[in-house]
Amino acid sequence: MNGCPREAAILRAVRAGADGDLSVSEHLESCSSCRETASLARRLGALALSERAQLGEPQVNATQVWWKAYLRRRRSRTDEATGALRIAELAVPLALTVVAGVAALLAMPTPWQQAVRGLLEETGATVAGAPGWALALSAAAALALAGTSAWALLHRLRPRAETTRKS
Amino acid sequence: MSLQNVLRQTTVQDAIAQPGEIMEPPAFQAFYDSTSAPLRSYLTRLAGSRTVAEDLAQEAFIRLMQASPRYESPAQLKSYLYRTATNLFTDRWRKRRREAPLDARPSEPAGDATVVDVDLERALDKLKPRDRAMVWLAYVEGLDHREIAGVFSVHERSVRVILFRARKKLASLLEKGGRS
Known part of the structure; x- marks a missing residue:
């Protein structure tokens, strides 16, 4: 199933145009598998040559490709670097909205808001005389900011880890 | 060189x-x-x-x-x-x-109308795309089995077997003038 062990060497010789060498031609006479390989390699080589001649020059040259790659790489690095900032731009207003919402909720004398306040006071959530709802509000704001910071940090670190893994 | x-x-x-x-x-x-x-x-x-x-x-x-x-x-x-x-x-x-x-x-x-080996073209077209690619890389580009295995993310032994079968199929097709 694997052919002749000299197949790779024969193939190299055919590609290098050295299949007329005595050792190669002697082997080709005695090995039908390598004869088949050599014949196929010669025909494929001729086909490839004619095809390349027909292909002509590429539509873009090396300089254009280099610049395209350079610009795309620079753009991806810029995106990577500014990703955290863009997240922060979204996260900060979001966190402030949440905080403002909680504050508004606690300021309004609705029955269930009173229930929440009562629950907080019942659990003894007071620090140095501060009411429970103020403490809860501070904790919510701190959690929201910590969460968004952690998210932004992770988002910034992830592309770097991927780049390291690829290289 | x-x-x-x-x-x-x-x-x-x-x-x-x-x-x-x-x-x-x-x-x-x-x-x-x-x-x-x-x-x-x-x-x-x-x-x-x-x-x-x-x-x-x-x-x-x-x-x-x-x-x-x-x-x-x-x-x-x-x-x-x-x-x-x-x-x-x-x-x-x-x-x-x-x-x-x-x-x-x-x-x-x-290609254009000036194809040098119509039988071979026809025979190559009969191969599966992956087998055709492997044959081209091995016989034209001179990549060894290990390199081809890397290109297709398969085992080196699989490359050897696929190439052997593809070569046999090509030889058989070429005997019939590229027709199956």
């Missing part, structure tokens, strides 16, 4: 010795000059269209530059380039197959 080739290899070698950095333009020029035509030829054989092959080749070079892979020799870099190009072709082929399952064959002919 000519002096020019040695210098060319040295330039590419120097450039790829710096991991994470984009290849310098002269080194890239040398690498591009030596690999562009064979890659486009390979992709034309796979995709059956020069336009598609041009696009895929360009994208493969750009991705290679973006990834800046760390490799020890130009041969490994070439192998990486072919792997990228093959993956790009496979993605495109799968997408096209989903969009138009009955139109699996390329619409544009691979």
